[in-house]
Amino acid sequence: MLQGGLLDYSIKIGGEAGQGIDTIGGILGKLFTRAGHYVFTHQDFESRVRGGHNFYQMRLSDKPLSASRDVIDILVALDNTTISAHEKEISKDGMIIYDAAAIQETHSESQFLNVPFVDLALKHGGSKIMANIVATGSIIGMLGMEIELLLDMIKSTFRKKGDEAVEANINAARAGYGFAVKECLRCSFTPAPAGTKKMLIAGNDAIGLGAMASGCKFYAAYPMTPSTGIMNFIAGKASAYGIVVEQAEDEIAAINMVLGASFGGVRAMTGSSGGGFALMVEGLSLAAMTETPVVIALAQRPAPATGLPTRTEQADLLFALHSGHGEFPRILFAPGSPEQAIYLTNKAFNLVEKYQIPAFILTDQYLADSEWTYETIDFSRLTYRDYRVRNDALQQLASYKRHAFTDSGVSPLGIPGESTHLVVTDSDEHTEEGHLTEDPLIRTKMVEKRLFKKLPLITAEIAPPLLYGDLEPKIVLVGWGSTYGPLKEAIDHLGQTKKIALLHFSEIYPFPLRDRFDYIALLNKARQTICVENNALGQFASLMRAETGYEFDDRINRFDGRPFTLETLVGEINGTFR
Amino acid sequence: MLQGGLLDYSIKIGGEAGQGIDTIGGILGKLFTRAGHYVFTHQDFESRVRGGHNFYQMRLSDKPLSASRDVIDILVALDNTTISAHEKEISKDGMIIYDAAAIQETHSESQFLNVPFVDLALKHGGSKIMANIVATGSIIGMLGMEIELLLDMIKSTFRKKGDEAVEANINAARAGYGFAVKECLRCSFTPAPAGTKKMLIAGNDAIGLGAMASGCKFYAAYPMTPSTGIMNFIAGKASAYGIVVEQAEDEIAAINMVLGASFGGVRAMTGSSGGGFALMVEGLSLAAMTETPVVIALAQRPAPATGLPTRTEQADLLFALHSGHGEFPRILFAPGSPEQAIYLTNKAFNLVEKYQIPAFILTDQYLADSEWTYETIDFSRLTYRDYRVRNDALQQLASYKRHAFTDSGVSPLGIPGESTHLVVTDSDEHTEEGHLTEDPLIRTKMVEKRLFKKLPLITAEIAPPLLYGDLEPKIVLVGWGSTYGPLKEAIDHLGQTKKIALLHFSEIYPFPLRDRFDYIALLNKARQTICVENNALGQFASLMRAETGYEFDDRINRFDGRPFTLETLVGEINGTFR
Amino acid sequence: MAHLDDFEGLTPAWCPGCGNFAIKKAFKEAMVELGLEPHQITIVSGIGQSGKFPHYVRCNTFNGLHGRTLPVATGLRLANHGMPVLAFAGDGDCYGEGGNHLIHAMRRNISVKLFVHDNQIYGLTKGQASPTTAEGTVMKIQPFGVQSEPLNPLALAVALDCSFVARGFAGDGDHLKGLIKEAMDHRGFSLLDILQPCVTFNKVNTYDWYKTRCYHIEPDYNPENRVQAFEKALEFGDRIPIGILYRNHRHTYEDGIPMIKETPLVKQPFDLSAMKGILEEFY
Amino acid sequence: MAHLDDFEGLTPAWCPGCGNFAIKKAFKEAMVELGLEPHQITIVSGIGQSGKFPHYVRCNTFNGLHGRTLPVATGLRLANHGMPVLAFAGDGDCYGEGGNHLIHAMRRNISVKLFVHDNQIYGLTKGQASPTTAEGTVMKIQPFGVQSEPLNPLALAVALDCSFVARGFAGDGDHLKGLIKEAMDHRGFSLLDILQPCVTFNKVNTYDWYKTRCYHIEPDYNPENRVQAFEKALEFGDRIPIGILYRNHRHTYEDGIPMIKETPLVKQPFDLSAMKGILEEFY
Ligand SMILES: Cc1ncc(C[n+]2csc(CCOP(=O)(O)OP(=O)(O)O)c2C)c(N)n1
Ligand SMILES: Cc1ncc(C[n+]2csc(CCOP(=O)(O)OP(=O)(O)O)c2C)c(N)n1
Numbered sequence A, B: 001m002l003q004g005g006l007l008d009y010s011i012k013i014g015g016e017a018g019q020g021i022d023t024i025g026g027i028l029g030k031l032f033t034r035a036g037h038y039v040f041t042h043q044d045f046e047s048r049v050r051g052g053h054n055f056y057q058m059r060l061s062d063k064p065l066s067a068s069r070d071v072i073d074i075l076v077a078l079d080n081t082t083i084s085a086h087e088k089e090i091s092k093d094g095m096i097i098y099d100a101a102a103i104q105e106t107h108s109e110s111q112f113l114n115v116p117f118v119d120l121a122l123k124h125g126g127s128k129i130m131a132n133i134v135a136t137g138s139i140i141g142m143l144g145m146e147i148e149l150l151l152d153m154i155k156s157t158f159r160k161k162g163d164e165a166v167e168a169n170i171n172a173a174r175a176g177y178g179f180a181v182k183e184c185l186r187c188s189f190t191p192a193p194a195g196t197k198k199m200l201i202a203g204n205d206a207i208g209l210g211a212m213a214s215g216c217k218f219y220a221a222y223p224m225t226p227s228t229g230i231m232n233f234i235a236g237k238a239s240a241y242g243i244v245v246e247q248a249e250d251e252i253a254a255i256n257m258v259l260g261a262s263f264g265g266v267r268a269m270t271g272s273s274g275g276g277f278a279l280m281v282e283g284l285s286l287a288a289m290t291e292t293p294v295v296i297a298l299a300q301r302p303a304p305a306t307g308l309p310t311r312t313e314q315a316d317l318l319f320a321l322h323s324g325h326g327e328f329p330r331i332l333f334a335p336g337s338p339e340q341a342i343y344l345t346n347k348a349f350n351l352v353e354k355y356q357i358p359a360f361i362l363t364d365q366y367l368a369d370s371e372w373t374y375e376t377i378d379f380s381r382l383t384y385r386d387y388r389v390r391n392d393a394l395q396q397l398a399s400y401k402r403h404a405f406t407d408s409g410v411s412p413l414g415i416p417g418e419s420t421h422l423v424v425t426d427s428d429e430h431t432e433e434g435h436l437t438e439d440p441l442i443r444t445k446m447v448e449k450r451l452f453k454k455l456p457l458i459t460a461e462i463a464p465p466l467l468y469g470d471l472e473p474k475i476v477l478v479g480w481g482s483t484y485g486p487l488k489e490a491i492d493h494l495g496q497t498k499k500i501a502l503l504h505f506s507e508i509y510p511f512p513l514r515d516r517f518d519y520i521a522l523l524n525k526a527r528q529t530i531c532v533e534n535n536a537l538g539q540f541a542s543l544m545r546a547e548t549g550y551e552f553d554d555r556i557n558r559f560d561g562r563p564f565t566l567e568t569l570v571g572e573i574n575g576t577f578r
Numbered sequence C, D: 001m002a003h004l005d006d007f008e009g010l011t012p013a014w015c016p017g018c019g020n021f022a023i024k025k026a027f028k029e030a031m032v033e034l035g036l037e038p039h040q041i042t043i044v045s046g047i048g049q050s051g052k053f054p055h056y057v058r059c060n061t062f063n064g065l066h067g068r069t070l071p072v073a074t075g076l077r078l079a080n081h082g083m084p085v086l087a088f089a090g091d092g093d094c095y096g097e098g099g100n101h102l103i104h105a106m107r108r109n110i111s112v113k114l115f116v117h118d119n120q121i122y123g124l125t126k127g128q129a130s131p132t133t134a135e136g137t138v139m140k141i142q143p144f145g146v147q148s149e150p151l152n153p154l155a156l157a158v159a160l161d162c163s164f165v166a167r168g169f170a171g172d173g174d175h176l177k178g179l180i181k182e183a184m185d186h187r188g189f190s191l192l193d194i195l196q197p198c199v200t201f202n203k204v205n206t207y208d209w210y211k212t213r214c215y216h217i218e219p220d221y222n223p224e225n226r227v228q229a230f231e232k233a234l235e236f237g238d239r240i241p242i243g244i245l246y247r248n249h250r251h252t253y254e255d256g257i258p259m260i261k262e263t264p265l266v267k268q269p270f271d272l273s274a275m276k277g278i279l280e281e282f283y
């Protein structure tokens, strides 16, 4: 078993959908980061609204975290299944808290702590709705933390509901807290010392934030798990920040609306999961032909078809890369963390406008819903530059051709209605003016412009993969996108005894050049290279071979819809060592 | 310039859309093959219904043909543009025939023959509608052929319209014939000796024929050039052969209807071009998850987006290969000729049912509309085997699970309503019974079943590429799909002086194994290998690298929407020789 | 003959109290009363809470994609029009994502029986506005309220001359059962829009809300008058008519296809040797 | 002010005699009379003979995909509702492939002006049945005749409470010009279905066929009565009403979106430094 730091606790809150697992998890996460701790959370939910078995897993430390562990220190069991399913994950000194009356089941073993959530809620809060607050209080108590932070949170959260609600919830919290402090004799958790307030952010929110901070003014989509969070986030801020969010009638409409808005002069984005994106594929090709900038967030989930709607997988890489009929350049970013999601979304918005092409932000359910802790987000790393030719600048052009041939292949991106020049584009092959043509010479020149001229310029914008760990590694783990977190922690762990490093790709296409960092040389020098992917076929490994001819020695693939956790991953890596 | 055989004539009929270019071409093609000649035709049409510049090119020989040449022996000019655009393509002894009065332009050079089509039609046929018959007669006359065959064709074609129509058309034909025989003093064409009657068939018809001969009973599609011909062909025979053809409201409906019919127990197919297929991508993934057999004809045209709707390109290979979210097996066939189209369509129908997967027939406008000549089609090479479990066979099963785990990964394909067993399937991940599940172990087993168990079996069904030409070549041309024809003729020509061969892939995915024919060894032994594709990016070359690591020495790519013709291709090949 | 239990499937994952339970009950009763057995029918469903329906009853099942119920059902019915083909869809599924198929299925008058679980919300995806959500409703994605006028599925159906147009209410089980039977018995396409309270996400259109508004269409109402049916369909507010709003006797799509007049397609044998004649036209 | 010539674009590739020429003429006249200049408007079109329209006049143009005119127009209009956005579509384009978008654009009442070149056929792809092709018409793909009932776009529009519903005829140019102007002037979504003879492929619905049937809607007709409008919309046979069938005064979609109340989105500046506040909620 892996050894975490002294301050490395995992809490798992399990129960049925609708029992408020995420309420407890949400409060705890915020509270811990406010107290200056590092938190990492991930969710495991069934595709149902009530019932079933679900959990919210949270890790808490004094050091930055990027993955979940398999060992649980506190298991909060809101139902019986949570106990039977996860009892064996409990650490040596770990505890299981539950309400024996509520789940009609009593456990006498020492690691069980029966906290009468409902009873205490009724008695001290006046309503059983507050059982979750009681539970939250107990956990704080078990951890030996101060209750004040929780009380402050309750105050701010329930202020709108009036003093009475605040007081009732405070009483419930205190009751839970007091009960745990008094009754959990076996609790030996060391309270982490408080630090500076930190932020906790999930992948989906990070993309929304990144989009808004890039000047995105229009977001159209059709709800689809796990991408819906992006739309929710932006919609929640739409009024305050002047953004139009449109729930389209279907995904085909969504991408076409986004193209209309983008043509109209507004930065625009859409998002979906694999099945919804499948419906956007024709529109993607339209974006390419009309050279209309568009950013697409593609949050993967296990497929084919509906698959496992609330679970995770990285199986749309090659689909996204080759989607759309015909040949055209595109950008594919797969952030490994919410932080990367913010910066890469920003980069995507700038590049799609600069080169008038589509870009993908490829995430998955795991990254979309996982929360990471940061000190802050450095806004000075965000850039905004308007590449369009607007108003006077457009009017002053002697003549204007939307698809003019230029040395760079990039034509001036004018805005309809802002000058007397006409902005004309066409899904058919077209002339420089944007009108229909079948001329073979113009066709050839247009393909050269869109594809061969732009491609090297776009490629030059792509950053090399990230090397983490040993700088002259004997073993190289390779990953892309959301596996970054667990891989990074695996390196932290394995690096103690091995010359090992992680090569992580987040800017995936155009495939990074080797001029700034010859990662192929690095791989060639290593004794063993292992490509780790959350899919069955090893799509990144195929892409690597197609792009560079390089073949990995080993592969680790997980395709049961679940993300890699630290211990499992380390175990699998150890299994490949020769 | 290339030297054809003695009997190798090219006729180009040019004019505006609506002038009846294809009427003339259609009659001539049929007539020549009936006379036992080999004919090859290809079409070059604008995306408009009337006007513009279009042509129909036909080659005629005593040997099998598979490509068009750039040199024209008879240019039939129905408008002025045809003369200005194609005059320079005329061979040394070539002729241009035209109606000076109709196009209001007179040419006195010796290669011009002014035939008053309209005038003769009015005078001898009684209506100017017959001008095209006059023209057809003149061409037969110029070629020094017998007129009887034309008269026979007129008789059978116009029989329904009555004796008067037959007679008028015969008179018109005779007038054109007589005029040419008398006036074309310079005509020195050698009439090819008649042989046994042959058949003339285009790629689209071949697919339709292949589907029908494979027991396809349901075809649903939405019209889209250049795939519409398949639907037209089948619909024309639907009543006689008991097939239901459904014009869907859109392509999404088309593929879902086909899946419904296939689930219902009927062999079913859809077809489209890139943009329409883009809309089917979600349905493709559904076919995979529900293990519902489906054959998709994808007739490529230049893209992105609407592109050049009536022209040709091979740019959807990687799109088709990776389309659909998630990971699943599929078959990709790209026939090189109508004959291959028939046999591969048949093979596709059998394999999709045997393995319960989707298959593509990848063609393009060039192959779809090109006509090839054959003695006959060997029906004994076609197979039909019903892989479904029907009626009594189903009823007699003690229990039935639609997605049962088996050694081969293939579950029994039952038919709903044919027994008391229920046939249940689901786009969500499912149990053996076909019901929703989120169980990670079942998920893993289902992926293994669908993907890892079936894939090797399917791969073993794939035939190796075709080697044509020198068996120990120094130079290897590599192509796939519709470039087969011109490449084959290029080998015939270049093989006279060089050790050269063609390696042609028509069964493209699963990528052929090397056990039966080690084509990589062949490529490695060659001094130069050249991959020829009708696209810009060299998609097959990329696939080759991803699948085998092999990289071609040179590439020839054409992406102006036009097909390779013999002389141009040979010229380009010569240009790469080192 | 089948019993109610024969139609009982997996344990539903719906929320306790969900209107879908009542639909399931009415469905089972209707099937039994119609003398149908589970293996004799096929349900095609999409994705949404309604999409899970066929797993919770027993029958042949094609649970396909969100929005694509009707094309699958159409293809299936054309392959085998000897078998009743039922489509179960959600309001988002069928009026949103799948709107185009609905229009054209009605035009075709293909004999598919469409049952829409109309909860005026997206249930499975946790509460977004559906095409039938009331104007002004405040949602996460529409914090200033839904701005579109709700789609009136029955008015739409009458406009498309849909050959059977009815509305039921999950809270009126016997009446609903009757409508299901009528829909099944009708020759041609049937639309039965079922008001289905979503107790978790739709706090406006509750059981009570519907109960106080729904009334049975008057017995003397003539559902064959199209203009009057249109007027009736527009009634959706303080009073909501339930029952059969419109019915006509257009020929069905299957009737119009000569190839399947005698025998369903799936029962027609295939003989490769009989196909050689196709070659003739190429000579 | 603009002249007719200012709106003249490339030479049309339409067949001589095609009804589209008359639509083009009426359009140009309407624009000039409305005092609009080419750069002030944008036409979004799809694929089909109608899709080529904006190339043959002069204006800002987004000629997109078959069937997807309305979503593009919607996005464009939301980005810049200071600019008139016109959508030109074919009957296949808009009632077939794009049917779902039509329904939802009407529900939204987004101020897009939709002009449908309704030739009751697929023109560009050489003559297949469209959703408005008459039942029974024999086609290559339907050798035993079209089996679906034709879609009645106006009845559909009235059912969806479309805020402006009209029909014009390419053979009645002045009347058509007037309707185009009314559609443009209307606040909200406008549907103008234009009967457009396809002289090449539609040998049934010819100029003459339409001419003998079309009549101007009576001057005393009240287009604000929805049920009556529905009844009027059903008239399509021996007599075909042309003119405004239905009109209402629903609020437009743009009106309902507070973020663009003051200024079109495209005119709103972006200030990165003003965005830092978003971080707050994560602490
Ligand atoms: C193409 C596609 N887009 C989106 C989704 C996500 N999705 C699943 S169900 C659903 C809506 C459910 O609403 P409704 O159809 O009304 O069914 P209900 O759950 O209310 O019964 C959505 C948007 C999907 N599965 N597929
Ligand atoms: C997705 C897609 N499907 C099919 C086509 C082929 N297509 C182009 S235009 C057209 C129909 C044209 O009919 P209509 O919309 O009525 O326009 P018209 O030419 O009659 O004006 C079709 C099917 C296409 N371009 N894109």
Ligand code: SF4
Pocket: A049, A050, C013, C014, C015, C017, C018, C019, C020, C049, C119, C123, C124, C197, C198, C199, C200, C201
């Ligand atoms: S969310 Fe609504 S519709 Fe879905 S199961 Fe729960 S109550 Fe029923």
Ligand code: SF4
Pocket: B049, B050, D013, D014, D015, D017, D018, D019, D020, D049, D119, D123, D124, D197, D198, D199, D200, D201
């Ligand atoms: S085919 Fe018909 S619609 Fe198209 S241009 Fe010709 S006449 Fe007009």
Ligand SMILES: [Mg+2]
Pocket: C048, C090, C091, C092, C117, C118, C119, C120, C121, C122, C123, C130
């Ligand atoms: Mg719903």
Ligand SMILES: [Mg+2]
Pocket: D048, D090, D091, D092, D117, D118, D119, D120, D121, D122, D123, D130
């Ligand atoms: Mg049309």
